[in-house]
Amino acid sequence: MIQNLREPHVTNRLLEGRETLCPALSLLDAIAEDREPFALRLESPGLEFQALSPVGPHPNRAVLKIFRIDEGPLEGRTAVFFFKKSRIPWSHDRHSYGVCLLPPSGPTPGEVEEWIEFATTGFHPDHRPARLRQAFTFTVPE
Amino acid sequence: MERLNPGELKIALFCRGLRIGPGCNLEEDARFLSRTRAGLGSGLDLVIPGDLKDLWVNVPVEEDFVEDSPFLLIGRQGTYWVRDGESRNEYEIEIPNQPNWYAAKTSKGTPMYRVGVLQGTYLGIYVSNSCSFWHHSPSMGCKFCTTGLNVGVNEIVEKDIEDVVEVARAAKAENGITFVHLNSGFAAKDRSLDVIAPYVKTLKERVGVLTGVQVTPSPNHWKYDWLLDCGADHFSFCYEFHNPQVFAQACPGKEKFIGQRTFLNALEYTAKKMGPGRVSGEIIAGVEPLEDTLRAIDYIAGLGAFPTVCIFRPTLGSEMERYPSPHYNDMRLVMEYMWDACRRNGILIGVAPNIEVSLVVTPDDSRYLPKRTMAWHVYEMKLKAAKRLARPLFSKELRPHLVKGDPTRYPAGASPLKIAPGLAPWPEGSRDMSSTIR
Numbered sequence: 001m002i003q004n005l006r007e008p009h010v011t012n013r014l015l016e017g018r019e020t021l022c023p024a025l026s027l028l029d030a031i032a033e034d035r036e037p038f039a040l041r042l043e044s045p046g047l048e049f050q051a052l053s054p055v056g057p058h059p060n061r062a063v064l065k066i067f068r069i070d071e072g073p074l075e076g077r078t079a080v081f082f083f084k085k086s087r088i089p090w091s092h093d094r095h096s097y098g099v100c101l102l103p104p105s106g107p108t109p110g111e112v113e114e115w116i117e118f119a120t121t122g123f124h125p126d127h128r129p130a131r132l133r134q135a136f137t138f139t140v141p142e
Numbered sequence: 143m144e145r146l147n148p149g150e151l152k153i154a155l156f157c158r159g160l161r162i163g164p165g166c167n168l169e170e171d172a173r174f175l176s177r178t179r180a181g182l183g184s185g186l187d188l189v190i191p192g193d194l195k196d197l198w199v200n201v202p203v204e205e206d207f208v209e210d211s212p213f214l215l216i217g218r219q220g221t222y223w224v225r226d227g228e229s230r231n232e233y234e235i236e237i238p239n240q241p242n243w244y245a246a247k248t249s250k251g252t253p254m255y256r257v258g259v260l261q262g263t264y265l266g267i268y269v270s271n272s273c274s275f276w277h278h279s280p281s282m283g284c285k286f287c288t289t290g291l292n293v294g295v296n297e298i299v300e301k302d303i304e305d306v307v308e309v310a311r312a313a314k315a316e317n318g319i320t321f322v323h324l325n326s327g328f329a330a331k332d333r334s335l336d337v338i339a340p341y342v343k344t345l346k347e348r349v350g351v352l353t354g355v356q357v358t359p360s361p362n363h364w365k366y367d368w369l370l371d372c373g374a375d376h377f378s379f380c381y382e383f384h385n386p387q388v389f390a391q392a393c394p395g396k397e398k399f400i401g402q403r404t405f406l407n408a409l410e411y412t413a414k415k416m417g418p419g420r421v422s423g424e425i426i427a428g429v430e431p432l433e434d435t436l437r438a439i440d441y442i443a444g445l446g447a448f449p450t451v452c453i454f455r456p457t458l459g460s461e462m463e464r465y466p467s468p469h470y471n472d473m474r475l476v477m478e479y480m481w482d483a484c485r486r487n488g489i490l491i492g493v494a495p496n497i498e499v500s501l502v503v504t505p506d507d508s509r510y511l512p513k514r515t516m517a518w519h520v521y522e523m524k525l526k527a528a529k530r531l532a533r534p535l536f537s538k539e540l541r542p543h544l545v546k547g548d549p550t551r552y553p554a555g556a557s558p559l560k561i562a563p564g565l566a567p568w569p570e571g572s573r574d575m576s577s578t579i580r
Contacts (some may be wrong), residue, residue, distance in 0.1 A: 058206070087204055115378065
């Protein structure tokens with residue numbers, strides 16, 4: 001579920017995302033329908049979902065960012081970037097856990113489930129997605 | 143409880159991390175955090191004042207173990223203090239300002255902080271496009287490292303040589319840097335030094351700085367002579383672990399494609415060629431058995447190289463993220479041993495001007511750890527004399543000047559490139575992800 005779905009800015013951002021990031025439609029639907037809570041982060045442009053289910057005694061720091069690659073040989077492809085935001089408010093750092101590319105026809109239900117589970121477990125190494133690419137030759141937009 | 147001296151506090155902060163407490167206005171006062179290179183620089187740079195020298199430390203603040211740290215950073219009327227919740231001691235520290243050039247762009251429009259960052263008082267630049275170990279499936283990256291995860295996320299993918307010159311000039315003008323550390327991951331076909339050579343020459347000729355090179359080792363030792371001709375002042379070899387089993391487990395790419403022996407061969411060759419104190423062997427303490435770390439220190443110092451000992455940090459996103467941070471007492475013992483090994487082998491530490499390293503405890507930092515006996519004082523006197531004698535030499539090196547090496551071609555008479563046995567073939571079952579795009 002998307003906990004802040006009712007906020008007007010969130011709805012508008014999601015509608016925009018559905019138009020521009022078509023291969024991610026099934027992922028967006030799955031996040032909205034999942035039992036585990038997420039929030040759309042309005043502080044950053046594009047679609048960034050903060051996982052909200054706690055990890056043990058600590059808050060979950062996992063974020064899923066859905067974006068379009070705009071450089072290099074993969075230009076135009078849609079991808080999901082897994083990262084943790086720095087715990088220091090002014091830091092620019094994003095602690096990357098990797099990227100999965102979305103096929104133009106959209107990911108399989110199994111892939112979507114895997115990605116959501118990876119986030120809800122706080123990126124536990126045992127739940128790494130099978131197609132996670134830890135190195136990539138494009139810049140993930142901020 | 144007894145107060146820690148600056149060297150001890152640096153070690154304790156590496157091992158336990160620091161929580162950010164009340165009264166801190168770090169957004170205004172501090173350098174922003176930037177996780178570049180192997181991820182070690184993910185912490186907060188601060189300076190611990192001391193009678194021998196001020197110590198720079200990049201304190202872990204992001205990792206999960208930090209939540210349990212007794213150390214709390216407190217801001218009080220424009221000053222900063224580290225409060226130790228266990229001993230109740232407080233230590234006044236300084237927070238270095240963010241350089242103005244961090245907010246500037248190069249003439250090509252690249253934000254300067256994405257080209258290089260200050261790590262202590264030197265400029266660190268990760269020059270090449272990630273590390274090839276990370277482009278394999280399964281990943282061959284070192285398990286403590288996050289290099290492949292940083293490039294393209296927190297850094298730009300390729301470093302333009304003109305951008306590097308502009309950033310180095312800006313850092314020299316504003317911060318008085320004397321040293322640029324050029325680092326790169328594994329490049330197949332023994333190309334690591336080839337990639338670095340043009341940067342070295344350009345920095346010497348157009349900026350005037352000391353240059354350090356840290357790449358995977360080459361079995362073609364003539365390439366080190368070539369790099370020296372291009373202006374390299376220092377080589378460091380990250381062989382990480384002395385224990386061959388730990389090396390193999392934690393560094394699968396280095397084990398499969400290079401081999402620990404290739405690191406040691408290159409270290410031995412350059413240490414002999416360049417003389418005492420100009421080469422370093424880098425290892426990580428806190429993962430392999432302590433005796434192995436001490437053995438590594440003896441081996442490195444015995445060659446006349448200086449040991450650079452990183453305290454293991456379980457950085458976010460690395461395979462070893464959930465591995466515990468090392469114990470303070472163990473790390474104190476290691477660092478004092480390192481100082482003593484340098485003293486016994488007559489290695490001149492801390493001689494180059496204005497090179498303070500925040501990511502590791504250097505032998506020079508570890509001067510705080512031993513008892514100040516006669517041996518300590520004699521070594522201190524030697525170091526002071528060496529520093530004075532070396533001053534004119536460094537002053538010359540810090541002016542832009544021509545170097546004879548040509549980075550675009552191998553020197554005449556170079557032996558044919560040796561790829562095996564140092565560089566093993568790709569292991570069965572792996573594939574090169576950089577050329578196979580789904």
